[in-house]
Amino acid sequence: MFDLKFDYGDCVSHSERVSWSLDDVMEEGQALDFTKPFLPRDLVRHVADLDGLDEPTRLRLNQIAGNAYLNLFQFVEEYILATMMEHAQAEVFGDVDALRALTRMVDEELKHQQLFHRFRRSFDRDFGHRCGVLESAAAVAQVIMSHSPLAVMLITLHIEWMTQQHYTESVRKDESIDPFFKSLLRHHWLEESQHARIDMLETRKIASYADQEARDQAVSEYLAIVEAFDGLLADQVDLDVASLDAGAAVERSPEADGALRTAIHQSYRRTFLWYGMTNKNVVDCLQQLSPDGARKVADHAGRFA
Amino acid sequence: MSSSTEVKGRLVKVFGAERGGKVFEEVLGKLGLAELADPDDEMRFADELIGGGGLMEAIGRSLRVRALLRGAKG
Numbered sequence: 001m002f003d004l005k006f007d008y009g010d011c012v013s014h015s016e017r018v019s020w021s022l023d024d025v026m027e028e029g030q031a032l033d034f035t036k037p038f039l040p041r042d043l044v045r046h047v048a049d050l051d052g053l054d055e056p057t058r059l060r061l062n063q064i065a066g067n068a069y070l071n072l073f074q075f076v077e078e079y080i081l082a083t084m085m086e087h088a089q090a091e092v093f094g095d096v097d098a099l100r101a102l103t104r105m106v107d108e109e110l111k112h113q114q115l116f117h118r119f120r121r122s123f124d125r126d127f128g129h130r131c132g133v134l135e136s137a138a139a140v141a142q143v144i145m146s147h148s149p150l151a152v153m154l155i156t157l158h159i160e161w162m163t164q165q166h167y168t169e170s171v172r173k174d175e176s177i178d179p180f181f182k183s184l185l186r187h188h189w190l191e192e193s194q195h196a197r198i199d200m201l202e203t204r205k206i207a208s209y210a211d212q213e214a215r216d217q218a219v220s221e222y223l224a225i226v227e228a229f230d231g232l233l234a235d236q237v238d239l240d241v242a243s244l245d246a247g248a249a250v251e252r253s254p255e256a257d258g259a260l261r262t263a264i265h266q267s268y269r270r271t272f273l274w275y276g277m278t279n280k281n282v283v284d285c286l287q288q289l290s291p292d293g294a295r296k297v298a299d300h301a302g303r304f305a
Numbered sequence: 306m307s308s309s310t311e312v313k314g315r316l317v318k319v320f321g322a323e324r325g326g327k328v329f330e331e332v333l334g335k336l337g338l339a340e341l342a343d344p345d346d347e348m349r350f351a352d353e354l355i356g357g358g359g360l361m362e363a364i365g366r367s368l369r370v371r372a373l374l375r376g377a378k379g
Contacts, residue, residue: 086374092363093315093319206374
């Protein structure tokens with residue numbers, strides 16, 4: 001299963017080459033520039049296509065979504081961190097390369113969380129008012145980690161490969177977005193590219209012990225986690241609209257309000273769900289584990305496009 | 306690589322070939338097993354090591370997590 005062209009040692013070597021420190025990317029208290037969008041058009045596609053928004057509103061909404069985007073990563077990295085600590089613990093006195101790769105991954109995920117915290121403190125200070133973001137990371141980690149280890153690895157693969165795709169297909173080539181935000185995403189991507197590979201190695205390890213029933217069950221659990229994630233995204237939509245309207249006398253018809261919320265939700269769904277569910281590496285992995293399950297995932301993905 | 310080979314390898318790495326091999330055989334004997342056939346066997350083996358305390362306990366705790374990740378029922 002999984003004919004991979006890399007091993008744990010390769011992941012460690014690459015991680016050492018691209019490693020960066022927190023202050024290299026963002027100093028504590030650094031001021032943010034709000035003259036440009038933070039996210040590329042494709043990651044806010046449905047909002048970008050929505051009629052009836054003036055440009056200042058569209059820009060503010062993009063920046064609110066950018067702040068929420070980083071928070072959502074910080075959010076999911078909470079459980080990835082705990083999961084990878086377990087995987088590292090399983091390699092103590094075992095495979096040294098695997099242990100080094102996993103402990104580096106844990107350290108890097110913690111660093112990413114600190115970076116995103118740092119960004120969000122500056123954002124809250126400079127945007128003009130505090131913008132609401134999801135705050136129950138530990139509860140979500142509890143829900144995800146209550147699933148089987150293979151299901152947890154599948155949602156982790158989804159997130160890590162989705163991150164790669166966001167950067168390589170949308171962020172990297174976009175010259176219109178804020179250069180600092182782009183640099184921040186680039187540094188995140190540099191290290192996450194190794195995390196996606198480590199996830200593949202760990203998934204292969206766990207899957208080798210799972211029979212077909214356990215593999216089918218893991219894909220069903222993965223879909224259940226995706227659905228739960230969609231519920232969180234809907235919660236973030238409400239917070240985004242409240243942030244957009246804060247401090248302003250906003251008059252919006254019920255139809256326009258509904259269209260706005262739908263556009264934000266569908267943008268998040270595309271960015272966080274569809275991208276991962278249709279990623280080539282994720283699809284290949286699902287097909288090798290459970291062809292029936294892979295078909296179900298493909299069927300579900302369409303409504304998140 | 307079989308579970309028995311991997312688990313024995315860890316004990317040998319920590320305690321050396323002679324003592325590591327002896328600990329492995331002793332624990333298998335206590336459990337009435339000829340080999341570690343699946344993650345549930347690994348879990349029982351790990352729990353036995355944990356009861357030994359010290360470094361054996363540390364190895365056992367690692368093997369216990371490994372067994373759980375591989376589908377042991379706990």
